[in-house]
Amino acid sequence: MTQSVRQLRLTFLLTLSLFSAGLLAITGYTLWRLNADAVRAGYEISALHTRSFEDYLTQSLHIAELAAATSVTENDGRPDLAATEVAFLATLRNSPFLRSVSLVDDQNRIIASSNPANIGQTITLEDFLPPVSGAREILRIGVPWAGRDFAGGRRSTEDAPLDADALSFIPVARSLSFGDHAVTILIALNPDFFVNQMSQNVHSETALIKVLRYDGTLLIANDTDARAGTVNSGDLAALVQTDAEHGRFERDTDDHGGALSTFRASSLYPFIVITHLYRDTALQGWRSEAKALVFVVGPALLAVILIAGAFYRRRIQLMTQRAEAERLQRINATVFESSAEAIVITDVNADIISVNAAFTRITGYGTDEVIGRNPRLLASGTHDRAFYTRMWTTLLNEGFWRGQLVNRRKDGTLYHVLMSITASRDTQGRLQHYIGDIVDITERKQAEERLHLAASVFTHAHEAIMITAPDGRIIDVNAAFSRMTGFSREEALGQNPRILKSGRQSDEFYATMWKTLVENGQWSGEVWNRRKNGEVFAEMQTISAVHDEHGNIQRYVALFSDISRLKEHESQLEHIAHYDALTSLPNRVLLADRLHQAMAQAQRRKQRLAVAYLDLDGFKAVNDHHGHDAGDQLLMTVSTRMRQTLREGDTLARLGGDEFVAVLVDLDAVADSVTLLSRLLAAAAQPVHVDDLVLQVSASVGVTFYPQTEEVDADQLLRQADQSMYQAKLSGKNCYHVFDADHDRSVRGHYESLERIRQAMTENELVMYYQPKVNMRTGMVVGAEALIRWQHPEKGLLLPGSFLPVIENHPLSIELGDWVIDTTLSQMEAWHALGLDLHASINVGARQLRDPGFVDRLRDILSVHPQILPSCVELEVLETSALEDLAGVAEIIQACSELGVKFALDDFGTGYSSLTYLKRLPVAQLKIDQSFVRDILDDPDDLAIVESVLGLAAAFRRQVIAEGVETVEHGELLLQLGCELAQGYGIARPMPAAAIPGWCASWRPDPTWQACRTVRRSALPLLFASVEHRAWISALIHYLKGERGAPPPLDRHECAFGKWLDAGGLNHRRGDRTWEQIQSLHRSVHELGTQLCTMHARDEDQHAELERGIRDLLELRDALILQLRALLQLAERPAGQRQAEYRPAEAVTQRSYAAGTEG
Known part of the structure; x- marks a missing residue:
């Protein structure tokens, strides 16, 4: 920084500081004066409020005193x-600020009052101010009292002032004399009246007005938080210091910024009025003026500073520019002479007027030889006239030209130059001269030609080339490198070749490579590297070290070729030799190798292995019906699923076609393979989606284990597993068979049973029985359920449970199921011919229902019986069967529904997923399982489940039928719950088809059923009470007889x-005889039960x-x-509403009772 610049800056800062200080001082003084004026005005406002309220209160007290005295x-x-x-x-009516006026005798007892309740009250007058002095008749003020009047009131004390929100009054006394008798007038002032007067003039947020006695006791204040009766020592101390009847003082407050306080003592009475005008309120106007002043002065001062700063910067800039120009002139002169580049200066006619020393060195011409001559003397003749024309056109139009030329030296040799010519003009834009800058680039041009040749090889080489510094830093790569690795040249430069490292080769590999490179100067071999996208590839790489003339390493050059395709081809050949082409599973060759290894491992570890031979069931049919492409897709999907079920170390191989072998290793026992085999079966049996097809197969698995008691080799294990696989197929497929003699005998017995059932079908030993289904209320026979029986020639009539499980998972079950449907439809035609049109329901097994051809076969059977409407046929599917494949079963039911056939969900409630089925299965009817219905008379849980099912059915608009109705009482209870359709031994046992017409003609429902009505929802607890107490007493009797460890809950x-009764169930009323009897009986039952349990607990011989x-x-x-039934009869309702309001019971009995309280 120059001396002149420093002086200018000092002057500027001093002037600006003086101006700013003066302006700020004037502003501060103005604000101070405005503040003082605002404070003075605040005190005047505070004094005005004080004087106004003191006058008002004094006048009010004076009026009250005169009125009371004259009264x-x-x-x-x-x-x-x-x-x-x-x-x-009369005085009280004209004085709203008075609560009461009373007369007190010389014993301080009220003897007369405007409020009769005050008479007889004794009042202490010792604390009134001023104290009594002689017989002067003066007005004295007491401490505030809590309450509305002396009757029931309480005087405050310094330790116990009144609550802020308490109703209060102020006692005022004046003594009177009547001859020898002295009395005192006692006035109760209403402080709320004066507070209202305060609030009309002053808001409590603006100022605080207080009325104090001379001793500082607070009488009245407009603050809602003020407590009358407190001693305001702070205000009192301020008043004592002023020692005047009126005045002012300043008071600190916790908020509002302090207060401007004034006070005034009453001229007649012993009280002082103090007004605290909050400083925030008093100075509010001053703050607004101060902000306005700051908003004016601040921007003005800032503008002055900015303008002065701009002026200062401009002056500095001009001084700096002048100094810089002088400096540049000196530098230019030095550069001109010392520059390594030739500089030529010409006049406007392009005649040379000056050259530097470098010009002479480059061209060979001395200064005297070129002054006054045209630069054309350097022309080589290699450029035509058009070249120079373009050069001068550019120079004249743009004032600058730059380009390369070939010139000729004085000795005649040619040289390359890079020339820049600039037209120099004065400030008026007039051309002064031309300046030419000449650089000899002859050596550079030669080097460029050599580099161009090398770069052509570097760029167009097919191999990737990477050049690194001795420290491994990449300094160049070619285009082939970028194509091969994915890294652009910019991304690779500066990086270490480790960015390509794949991690496949160990650190020892790279240590050996560098050792060879350092010792021999070259290394060649295969390297696994990683592309930018993460792909690992193989390359053939050659690395060479480049040395300088002193033998020091300058750089490393690496050339590498991508041999991924070659390695992939090698891998493919190896894969083809050991893996299946379709599924990529190991083939026979690799299986044999792995099986031998697994057998040796099992011997070493003292463990077992399993060889499982798998053959897909039904695969040939897929190929035949849908083609080999679909079959291939099925094989690939199934093999993938089976492979995923196995553990790491297990092997799954494909032998060809639909045959697979699994080798399961590390088994501690034979039982450890069960889970794995089950997974394999489940994976093989899952449906496979191929385009729009849903294909499904299963697997037959044969299993053998190693080691065995006898020595066996790998081929023997495979033959044993193959043999067991065929046994699995004979067992019905979709299962596994263990190579074991005992198990083989069991399989043969199972096979013989299957053949016997097949013989029974061909010899007509299977017959159909039918069980009627009725409406218990109307007596209508709504249908019959078809039930199969086996008329065995030796064992007699066999129920289905004794033979159907044998064929449950066998194709024979499908054949038998179709026979049942066809036979039932034929029987329906025979009934129709007799004039009996009866609907029939037929049980359908899970395997039959999920068979791919079920819908088509059903359509064919219906077409054979055209007299039977499909809507008269109902197929029953077990809920537990539907659980296994919800989506598939739903599709089949929908397809059958399109034929007109209805579906019912059998054994509903046993599948633990009822809501799911009701929502997703399009069934028309639900059958309540007989295991729930049979015990509803004695088990509240089963009763609650039945009620829940009825509620679900009503909610999902499904018809309901109950199985297992064995007695009239069962039917009556179901009807009371709202279930009318039923079947069971209490209605009819299953019977031959010939007996059905006669039974239908003669059957009549029980009269109690016809008279029974659905119980209202609110009365359901009465129904549950019967069942619950029957179960409760049964449990109690079991306990008393030693058949149960603990009694049921005894508290009624x-x-x-009992809880329902306590909650006012069914809105029972006191005085209702039926309810009283029920409550009495209920109480007696529990009391007697408690007595019997106490007797039993004594462990005495009291059996009798x-x-x-x-x-x-x-x-x-x-x-x-009996009483509960009688009450239920009163609660009966029309049967047409029997199911509309049912809902599922969640908490069994207790939830049902709770529902009753909603009625």
Whole structure:
């Protein structure tokens, strides 16, 4: 920084600082004066409020004093109390600020009052101010009292002031004399009246007004948080210091920024009014003025500073530019003479007027030889006239030209130059001269030609080339490198070749490579590298070290070729030799190798291995019906799924066609293979989607184990597994068979059973029985369920449970199922010919239903019986069967529904997924499983389940039929729940087809069923109560007889019915005789049960008494159930509403009772 610049900056800063300080001082003084004016005005406003309210309060007290004093009338030298009370009431009506006016005798007891409740109250007047002095009749003020009046009121103390929100009054007393008698007028002032007067003039957020006694006791304040009766020591101290009747002082506050306080003592009475005007409020106007002033002065000062700064920078810039120009002139002169580049300066006519020393060195011409001459003397003749014309056109138009030329030296040799010519003009734009800058680039041009040749080889080489510095840093790569590795040249430069490292080769490999490179100067071999996209590839690489003339390594050059295709071809040949072309599983060759290794490993580890031979069932049919492409897709999908089920170390191989072998290793016992074999079977049996087809096969698996008691080789293991596989196929397929003699005998027995059932079909030993289904209320026969029986020539009539499980997973089950459907439809035609059109329901097995041809066969069977409407046929599928393949079963049911055939869900509730089925399976009817229906009379849980099923059916609009109705009571209870359709031994046993017409003609429902009505939802707890108490008493009797470890809950309030009663179930009323009897019986049942349990717990020989108590308990139970039935008859409703409101019971009995309270 120059001296002149430093002086200028000092002057600028001093001037700017003085100006800013003056402006800020003026602004500060102005703000101070405005603040003082605002404070003074605030004190005046505070004093105005103080004086105004003091005058108002003094006048009010004076009026009250005069009115009260004149209200006391005299009679014979004594106060006339009756007249005085009348006068007091008149005074009270005209004085809204008074609560009461009372007269106190010399014993301080109220003897007359406008409020009669005050009479007789004793008032302490010692704490009134000013204190009594002689017989002066003066107005004295007491401490505030809590309450509305003296009657029920409480005086405050310094330790116990009044609550802020408490109702209060201020007592005021004045003494009067009547001859020899002295009395005191006691006035209760209403402080709320004066607070309202304050609030009309001053808001509590603006100022705080207080009324204090001379001792500092707070009487009135407009602050909602102020507590009357407190001693304001702070305000009192300030008043003592001023020692005046009125004045002002400043008070600190926790908020509002302090207060401008004024006070004024009453001229007549002992109180002081203090007004605290909050400083924030008083200075609000000042703050607005201050902000406005700052908003004006601040920007003005900033503008002055910015303008002065701009002026200062401009001055500095001009001074700097002048100094820089002088410096550049000196530098240019030095550069001109010392420059290594030739510089030529010509006049406007292009005649040379100056050259530097470099010009002479490059051209050979001295300064005297070229001054005044044209630069054409350097022309070589290699450029035509058009070249020079373009050069001068560019120079004249743009003022600059740059290009390469071939010139001729003084000795005649040619040389290459890079020339820049600039037209120099003055400030008016007039041309002054031309300046030429000449660089001899002859050696560079020669080097470029050599480099161009090398670069052509580097660029167009097929092999990737990478050049690195001695430290391994990449300094160049060619295009083939980028194509091969994916790294662009820019990404590779500066990196280490480790960016290509794949990790396949060990550190020892690279250590050996560098050792060879250092010792021999070259290394060649195969390297696995990684492309930028992560792909690993093989390359043939040659690395050479390049040395300088001193033998030091300058760089390394690596050439490499991509041999991935060659390696892939080698891998393919190896894969073809050892793997299956379609599934990529090991083939026979690799299987044999792995099996030998597994056998040797099992011997070493003392473990077992399993060889499983798998053959796909039904694969030939897929090829025949859908073609080999579909079969190949099926094989690939199934093989993938089976391979995924195995563990690491296990082997799955394909032998060809649809045959596979699995080698399962590391088995501690034969049982360890069961899970793996089951997974293989499940994977093979999963449906496979091929285009729009859904294909499904299964697998037959033969298994053998190694080692065995006898020495066996790998081929023997495969033959044993193959043999067992055929045994699995004979067992019905989709299973596995272990190579074991005992198991083989079992399989042969199973095979013989299958053949016997097949013989029974051909010899007509299988017959159909039918069980009617009825509407219990109307008596209508709604259909019959077809049930198969085996009329065995030796064993008699066999139920299906004794023979159907044998064929459950065998194709014979499909054949038998189709026979049942066809036979039932034929029987329906025979009934139709007799005039009996009866619907029939037929059970369909899971295997039959999921068979791919089921729908087509059903259509064919229906077409053979045209007299039977498909809507009269109902197929029943077990819920547990549907669980196995929900989506597939739903599609089959939908397809059958399109034929007109209806479906029912049998054994509903046993599959633990009822909601799912109701939502997804398009079935028309639900059959409640007989295991739930059979025990509903004695088991509240089963009753609740049945109720839940009915509720689900109603919610999903499904018809319901109950199985297992064995007695009239079962039917009655179901009807009360809203279920009308039923079947069971209580209606009819399964019978031959010939007996059905006669039974239908003669059957009549039980009269109690016809009279039974659906119970209202709110009355359901009565129904549950009967069942619950029957079950409760049964459990209690089992306990008393030693058949149960603990008694049921004995407290009547803990049973579900008791809780329902306690909650006001069914809105029972006191005085209702039926309810009283039920409650009495319920109480007696639980009390007797408690007594019997106590007797049983004594462990005394009281068998006879217990038996007698049990008989009494049973009688009470019957009486309670009878009363509950009677009450249910009153709660019956029309049958047409029997299912509309049912819902599932979630908490079994208790949830059902709780529902009753909603009625």
